[in-house]
Amino acid sequence: MNESFSIYVWKECDPYNGTGGPSEGLVILFAADCIEFFFGLPSNIWLFWIILKRRRKVGSILLTDFFPLSLVLIHLSFYLMVPSLLLNHFLWHSGWLFVITALITSSILILKPLLFCLMCVESYLAVVRPVHFLRFRALKYRWRALAVASCLYVILSLFVFKRGSILLVYFIFLPVLAVDTFCSVAVLRVLKQTPxxxxxxxxxxxxxxxxxxxxxxxxxxxxxxxxxxxxxxGEMHSIKKKAFITIFAIQVVLTINYLPYIFAVILRRQFPAGVVKCQFNPLSLAASISVSYLQPLIYLYNLGQRHKNS
Incomplete structure (x- = not known):
């Protein structure tokens, strides 16, 4: 996006290197877009409907549904842009449209890991620091946390828009992964203790x-x-076990989504710019948007455990 708005970013990747077709990385990216659209869209719509159904029963959004609902809205905003991204590539090649859709869908790259981090911290407080969890249980604190995450998202998005650099992954993924790992170890230590x-x-x-x-x-x-x-x-308490599985699943998703970006940043100086742009960057983007349908499965598991314990 550091190029002119009139230039379509993937133009030199299709055709790529005189092959007469798109680069392998771009093909994988478009395939990932289609897979996430056909599998992730129904699962996230289903989760959205479940949360709204639970909201109608109690009259407001449940505290445990606040961050999952925010993630659903992020995923749905991305799915709405997928048809525009594909049509723009095969029909229009508009630089302006690409920039607009990229800015809208960048939330899945920047804001999603921040929300995952907030979910991990919430589970950590509920298991390891229950007194602090009760103190900060009110909905207003979740709104404040979401506001801080949104501000970081805007700042980092503007940084990418101005500099055209993917180094922002270090400012998001590494701190988030460190926090998630700390929460996982702390919750696992509590689970192994004798109740x-x-x-x-x-x-x-x-x-x-x-x-x-x-x-x-x-x-x-x-x-x-x-x-x-x-x-x-030493039997695992079901609520604590649910918290650990949630944190562990989030850690797996974050690793799948953003570890390729780390490799792309490390290897970008060892390969030609065209290879990085048309192979490494599309592969990294494909990884960052994958397994978005896992969040509804985590929610379903937690909901089933809640009904089982009630």
Whole structure:
């Protein structure tokens, strides 16, 4: 985008190097656009409908649905631009249209990892710092966090617009991945700890009172029923396990989306500019927009765990 608006960015990539067709990287990028459009669009529309359905029941957006809803809106804005991107390449080759659609769809490259980071921090506070989580549980704090992320998105988008550099990935992906890794390790450490009441010595006494008795008080002061089994030592609490799976899945998605950008930045000086522009950059973009349908699956898993525990 540091070129003139009148020049279509992918013009020299199709035809590429006298082959008579587009570069392999550009073909993979367009294929990724189509795959995400046909698979990601229905799944994100479904998630959007589920969130709105839950909103109608309680009269407002649930706290747990705030960041997933923001991600859905980002993905839907990208899907709306996919037909324009493809038609522009095959029919119009308009530099202005490409810049406009690129600015709109850049949220999936910049704002999405920031929202993923906020989701990781939210899960970390809920498991490791529950007192702080209750203190900052109000919806106004989520709006403030979203406002800060949006401001960063605008600043970084303007930086790319002015400089035409992909070095911004270092300012987004590496800090976000570091925060997500920290949250994953912290939550996993909590999950491996023995929950209160999981004393192995107490389990032996409790097991005797559960065999063939109903209504017998246990050492913990509860009442044991027939068929109930004592909780195993170190068993993962379902809510904490859900938080860890969410953070781990986000880390996998971030790695798939943005690790190719790291390699592209590192290798860009070792290859000709045309190879970087027509091969590495399209491949990096294809990776950054992939597996957007995984977020609805994470939401479905969390919703199923919530119903199971209720």
């Amino acid at each position: 209160p009441g999981d004393n192995p010595k107490a389990h032996g006494k409790e097991k005797e009172s559960w065999q063939g008795n109903v209504g017998v008080k246990t050492p913990a002061g509860g009442v044991a029923g027939r068929g109930r089994e004592p909780r195993k030592n």
